[in-house]
Amino acid sequence: MFFSKFATVVAALVAVPAVFAQTTHNVVVGASGLTFSPNQVTAAVGDIVTFEFHPKNHTLTQSTFATPCAAMAGGVDSGYMPVDAAATTFPVFSFRINEVTPLWFYCAQGTHCQSGMVxxxxxxxSSPNTFDAYLVRRATP
Structure with a gap:
């Protein structure tokens, strides 16, 4: 009986770090012109990606590799995040990674995507769908 309870407690304690073992990846949006910095992130399932929006008006909008500057139906979308030039605090938008397949994003404000904000x-x-190929596709009407 004691061993059974002890084993259950040990198993529960061993599982706790796995639940909380996540990384937060920070991406700065628009601080250096029409950029996401970094523009590529590698994240594991359960990780959080946080986007900090800087002055002007930007979005984080999910697209597909095939159509870089068009919103993906049902995809992640921060909506417009207008930030005043004098701001000292910045809005953030975060989401959890649920799978490790490639996710593609752009800024939907005006021609920001066509200008390279992806x-x-x-x-x-090792796939033909590289970030550089995505960057080239965004400029193709």
Missing amino acids: MAINVNA
Whole structure:
């Protein structure tokens, strides 16, 4: 009986770090012009990606590799995040990674996407769908 309870407690304690073992990846949006910095993130399932929006008006909008500057139906979308030039605190938008397949994003404000304001999560460098290929596609009408 004691061993059974002890084993249950040990198993529960061993599982606790796995539940809380996540990394937060920070991405700065628009602090250096029309950029996401970094523009590529590698994240594990359960990790959090946080986007900090800087002055002007930007979005984080999910697209597909095939259509970089068009919103993906049902995809992640921060909505517009207007930030005053004099701001000293910045709004954030976060989401949890639920799978490790590549995720493609852009800023939907005006022509920001066509100007190169794109980023990706979990790009497979050995796939033909590289970040550089996505960057080229965003300029194609």
